[in-house]
Amino acid sequence: MYLKRLTDLRHTLAFRLTLWYALIFMISTGVAFFLFYLQITSFLRAQTDQDLLNQARKISSVLTLQGVSAVERSAILESQAAGEKKIFIRLFSPNGSVFSSSNMSYWQNIGIEKEAIEELLQGTRYVFSTLASPDRKLKVRILYTLIGRSLVLQLGEAMETSGQFIEAFRKNFIITISVLLIFAAAIGWFMARKALSGVEVLTRTARHISGGALGSRVPLTRNGDEIDQLATTFNQMLDRIETLVAGVKEMSDNIAHDLKSPVTRIRGIAEVTLTTDPSLTSYENMAASIIEESDRLLDLINTMLVISKTEAGVDRLNIEKLDMTEMVKDACNLFQSSAEDKDIELTRRLSEKQFVRGDKRMIQRMVSNLLDNAIRYTPDQGTVQVSVQSPRQDQVSVMIKDTGIGISSEDLPHIFRRFYRCEPSRSLTGTGLGLSLALAIAKAHGGNIDVGSTLGKGSTFTITLPKDSP
DSSP, rough: HHHHHHHHHHHHHHHHHHHHHHHHHHHHHHHHHHHHHHHHHHHHHHHHHHHHHHHHHHHHHHHHHOOHHHHHHHHHHHHHOOOOTEEEEEETTTTTEEEEEEEOOOOTTOOOOOOHHHHHHHHEEEEEEEEEEEEEEETTEEEEEEEEEEEEEEEEOOOHHHHHHHHHHHHHHHHHHHHHHHHHHHHHHHHHHHHHHHHHHHHHHHHHHHHTOTTOOOOOOOOOHHHHHHHHHHHHHHHHHHHHHHHHHHHHHHHHHHSSSHHHHHHHHHHHHHHHOOOOHHHHHHHHHHHOOOOHHHHHHHHHHHHHHHHTTTTOEEEEEEHHHHHHHHHHHHHHHHHHTTTTTEEEEEOOOOOEEEEEHHHHHHHHHHHHHHTTOOOTOOOEEEEEEESTTTHHHHHHHEEOOOOOOOTTTTTTTTOOOGGGTTTTTSSSSSHHHHHHHHHHOOOOEEEEEEEEEEEEEEEEEEOOOO
């Protein structure tokens, strides 16, 4: 079980992020320490070289002022003063013949480099080299220089202090970077877990939803970070899916309940004709009735499909710039004869042009449905008022006010449901889909429909759509 958890942990994103963070941190720290190490070693080497140069200048001055014998004595005294294990001095001719030296018993493995002598003879003033003696733990820094006309000075100094410092630096570096690596891994693991906690919540919610809990939502942290934005988008997607699923369920229920009646009527017409009067005239009447019912049924199904596609957003709208005032004016002209048939006064208040962006065919259908309802449910000699306004700078509203039968407060919250019909309107023709379709079209265009009504006094429907620039 433990091995399985460990194996699963290796495949997690948090583990990989931690590994990458620790690796990058280690490389960055290593590079920083390495550059620091180079600077320290360079500084210590330069300091050693400067010490050797000072001593060489001092010996050269002794040669100039006091002669070779004084140089020999000075070399011995200098090596004894500094410590015969720390520094040595050797004088020799360019051909390698040793003229004088300090006690070399501790420097027996240090020879004379021919390449250094050749460089001096070619004109180089100072030649430095670093040697690692097999009988010494630390390296030796050596200076070659000419003093006088034909005397070569070889000065050697054990890099004891700098070597010990560098060795201590290496040990501290290894210990420090090990501790920092562990610390970086812990910090990286904490940061990765913290950053991915939102993803884990998202995953758990998705598992709940796949188990049937479609109403579950991802809790938001309100931080506004990427995870919060992902959770918001995920919740919006779930809202959309839930709405679509509810729509499919509602449509299935509607088909089961509301389409049953037309099919039953068609079957009844056929059955009555066959059992009561099997004459040619009866068959013709039956066929005409069936065609009429079928047309009504097809219109019902087509309207339901348009509502479902519009609400789901799968039916692409042919968006164009439209003059809402002109469209309402055309609709009023279209329904003028219907109003006159019922002696209804259809008034309009249309001022300046108001532009919106939308599908002309769909918006015409939306306005026509509301205007048709207003005339249909308004008694004879009533009034229907239509106006186009711009209540806000970014909105266009179309108000249709009638003096019709009105809607009760109990029915008002349900009038946009499919196939819902208020009690006073059940005796009139209609499918109960007109308002559902109008609201679906308004919302598909980023708008809405508000309604206010008083039973027996009339209703006011107000379409609100986003305004477009002239």
